[in-house]
Amino acid sequence: KPGGLKVVKLSQMIYPQPDLRSPTRKDVLVVTPWQAPIVWEGTFNTDILNDQFRHQNATIGLTVFAVKKYVIFLSSFLKSAESFFMVGHRVNYYVFTDLPHTVPRVHLQNGRQLFVLKVRNYTRWQDISMHRMEIISNFSKQRFQREVDYLVCSDVDMKFRDHVGVEILSSLFGTLHPGFFGHSRQSFTYERRALSQAYISQDEGDFYYIGALFGGTVQEVYRLTKACHEAIMTDKGNNIEAVWQEESHLNKYLLYYKPTKVLSPEYMWDNRMLLQMTPIQLLQWNMVIRKKRFVILIKNYETLRS
Ligand code: 2GW
Ligand code: MN
DSSP, X not given: OOSSOOXXXXXXXXXXXXXXXXXXXXXXXXXXXXXXXXXXXXXXOHHHHHHHHHHHTOEEEEEEEEOGGGGGGHHHHHHHHHHHBSTTSEEEEEEEESOGGGSOOOOOOTTEEEEEEEOOOOSSHHHHHHHHHHHHHHHIIIIIHHHOSEEEEEOSSEEEOSOBOGGGOSSEEEEBOGGGTTOOGGGSXXXXXXXXXXXXXXXXXXXXXXXXXXXXXXXXXXXXXXXXXXXXXXXXXTTXXXXXXXXXXXXXHHHHSOOSEEEOGGGSEETHHHHTOOHHHHHHHHHHOOOOOEXXXXXXXXXXXX
């Protein structure tokens, strides 16, 4: 199994020539200071990437948790994934749930499979969210290593609305939280208590990554989820829980183990952002965010958390 991209021979194809004198995006940062691409519409050619990954015969695993009432999100999550997620590639869905019989039977395209995996439910919602790290790390070691090349780990309260393809794949990737786009590191909601393993000081930090979408090769996802789970357990022993649970630990991990790709807010769009904007700001955002590929659904926390 490849540990990232291996060089493969491509087919002959016709596409626009890359022009060394004209940047594809002038309005946003497209590469991090450690030379990881930041994935934006306009910076990649899907035909070239698809050919590359088809020759590699990559299998992509998509893990999603639907515990208790969150099973209601599965149908639209899976249906929209069939339309937009890794179309034309081999995909294994891994649905973790405490209610296996409620998982909807969604029609899958060729080369795509769905596995339902039973998990226990925790009384505290924070535990449901945090224990995803433990479960993903255990399954990576026992199962995913043998079945897939890449893992994509997602929240379930989401819907695909546009192309999400192999351009996101890399050894290790994280996703920018749309709510902190362009904000200074001091305003990020990192864990600020030094007692926590997730602690990040005021003068550190690249981006604020969202807990709802990360991934990479099975090996790198195993390392990340194992480290986050162990940090969560250490915190528990010290009677502290990070301010944004596993998202805080993910941010700590990605600060010191730099991701090899960073997904722009095209891959984690939140329509609630639009409510606070002036018409001018709205216009500016629409120039920057040209595609809303993967969107957060608006949910009623009161009914879902009761
Ligand atoms: C979570 C919070 C309150 C009540 C219930 C749950 C819950 C979450 C649940 O009952 N069942 C369940 O399956 N979940 C799973 O955890 C599900 O996959 C869901 O998408 C994920 C995270 O919970 P969610 O989507 O309600 O949290 P958000 O969208 O506010 O999440 C951000 O912050 C979280 C940390 O608390 C996570 O880091 C998450 O990844 C972030 O997007
Ligand atoms: Mn969510």
